[in-house]
Amino acid sequence: MIGPASTGPSRSGYDTVIVGGAVMGSSVAYWLSENPDFDGPVLVVEMDPTYERSSTTLSEASIRHQFSEAVNVRLSMFATEFIADFHENVQVNGESPDLGFRDTGYLFLATGDGMEVLRENHEVQLSCGAEVALLTPGELANRFGYLFVDDLAGASLGLRHEGTLDAYSMMRGFQQRARHNGIEYVTDQVVGLRTGGAGSRITHVELASGTVVACDRVVNCAGPRARWVADLVSLPLPVEPRIRGAWVFDCREELDGPTLPLTIDINGMHVRTEPPHYLAGIPPADDVEVDPDDFAVRRDEWEDLIWPALVHRIPAFERIAVTHSWVGHYAYNTLDRNAVVGPAEAVPNFYFCNGFSGHGLQQSAGVGRALSELLTYGEYRTIDLTAMGHGRIMRGEPFLERAII
C-alpha cells in the first residue's frame, strides 16, 4: 500500500525536484530511484494528490506502435516490454496494481492521400520491428464485416502489442515503487524558481505553502500546466491545454466480427471497446487553448460530430446510448505536436518533460528512463531523445509527428 503524502519536505535541499507527480513525474522518479548509479535525494511536488484533474487519470489509456517518427515507435515498443513485466518492475512486497492490458490493436482508416501517409508511416514502423499490416478495403471488409468501407482506400492495422490499459494503475505502479525506494512526495504547488550563482541556474524552488527548498535540478512534469512552470524562469514553451472529450456508450446490437480495435476514422473520430461498452472521441471543431481549470463537457460534440461519424462507419451504432462522458486536457505542443524533453540551454539545470498530446501515457516508461539517464550520466543511453530537445523550440524548427489522435 502507498502511505500518505508527507506534510512537508523532510530536507532543506534536494538533488532533483520534480514538478508534478502523475505518470511522467513518477516515471522519472521511479527510474532515478531504480538506478544504482544515482543516489541524490529526490522530491516530487504534486499540487493535487487525488490526480482527478491530471491528464493521466482522464486519459483514454491506449498504446500503439503506429507513429510517423521512429523515436515515437521505439518509445511505445519499450512501453510494451515494460507492461509485459509490469508486476516485476513495480512490485513492492509482491504487490502491484493490475494494468488490465487488452491487446486489441489500433486501426487507422484512410482515403487516397491518407493512404500515402499510412504507407510512409508503415515503412518507419516496420524498420523499428513493429508488427503492423496495411489492408485494402476488401481485406478490411472481410476482417471487420461491421465496418462501412466504400469510401476508404485502405487501412493500417496493429497486429500485436497495441491496446488499452489502466492509466491510474500505471501511475500508481511507478509511485509505489519510487516511494518504496525512498523518493519523497509532498502535496504543494511550485510557484517560484529562484536563480543565481554562475550562469543562470536554479538554486531554490518556492512552494505555495511558503516552504523554500534548495535544489541542483528541476524537472518540469506539470502536464497541461507546463508552460506556466517554464515561465517561472522565462523559458518559452509552446505547450497549451487543449480539451479532449471521452464518450462511453452502450450498443444493444453485438458487432458481428472480431473485437473492434481502436479505430481512427478519416475525420479524426476514434472509437474502441470499453467492455462491456464502447468509448469514442474526436478533436473539437474549434481546437484552441482552454483554461486549465475548464473541465466542462462539450455536449454538442456527441450529437453534431461523433454520433453521425459512428453511424456512418459502423451502421450497427445507429441504436446506442451514452452512459457517461468526461473531458481532459492534452498538453499540446503547437510547434510540432511532439514532446519536448531535455535541458534548457538558457537555464541548464531546468529539464523539460512536456507536450505529450494524446500519447504521454505510453511514452512515460521510455521517457522517464531516458531522462533519468540524462540526469545521471549527462547522456541518453537507451532511446536517444535528442530530437525532442528544447533547442528546436528556440530555433523554431518543427520535429513533426503526423500520427496524432
Ligand SMILES: Cc1cc2nc3c(=O)[nH]c(=O)nc-3n(C[C@H](O)[C@H](O)[C@H](O)COP(=O)(O)OP(=O)(O)OC[C@H]3O[C@@H](n4cnc5c(N)ncnc54)[C@H](O)[C@@H]3O)c2cc1C
Ligand atoms: C482525453 C485524453 C485521452 C488520452 N488518451 C491517451 C492514450 O490513449 N494513450 C496515451 O498514451 N496517452 C493518452 N493521453 C495523454 C496522456 O494522458 C498524457 O500525455 C499523460 O498522462 C501526461 O502525463 P503528465 O504526467 O505529463 O501530465 P498530467 O497527468 O497532467 O500530470 C501533471 C501533474 O502536474 C501537477 N502540477 C501542475 N502544475 C504543478 C505545480 N506548479 N506544482 C505542483 N504540481 C503541479 C498536476 O496537478 C498534475 O497532477 C490522453 C489524454 C487525454 C486528456
